[in-house]
Amino acid sequence: MKHKVAYFGVFAALALIFSYVESLIPFQIGIPGVKLGFANLITVTALYKMGVKEAACLSVLRIVLSGFLFANLFSIIYSMAGAGLSLLAMALLKRRGSFSVFGVSMAGGVAHNIGQIIVAMLVVETFSVIYYVPVLMVAGLITGLLIGVLAREMLKRLAKLELRL
DSSP, X not given: OTTHHHHHHHHHHHHHHHHXXXXXXXXXXXXXXXXXXXXXXXXXXXXXXXXXXXXXXHHHHHHHHHHHHHSOHHHHHHHHHHHHHHHHHHHHHHHHOOSOHHHHHHHHHHHHHHHHHHHHHHHHTSSGGGGGHHHHHHHHHHHHHHHHHHHHHHHHHHHHHHHHO
């Protein structure tokens, strides 16, 4: 890809903007901690457009910047755990080749929530938060599907744009 640096810059800016916008929207559906994760749209798109290393760098950059700008250290820790496990699951499934962007994104959503539950268990030093796992799995599947739909559309539009260049 000849425009990797330009893509990385645009993706980093978009991920930070999405994180900021999402921090402003009180998206509460009665389930504490569940949010759509618009910035993950950029991670999924970067995974398909640029590769695993670039998606990982982009994810870490976004988490650290948005954590210090819009949240706190605990937010960074939870996000890093979720994003790390999510990216690992998505990269493995994408490399396997038998999953669509929807399946990859849904697995990422579920893995993200598992990563955050693991950190929560370590922070509160109890396994009692495990009861929350089924709710987070369903939430991860739903938000992952939504992000997958948006990522597929974004990838289509980027491919059309590249044909014009």
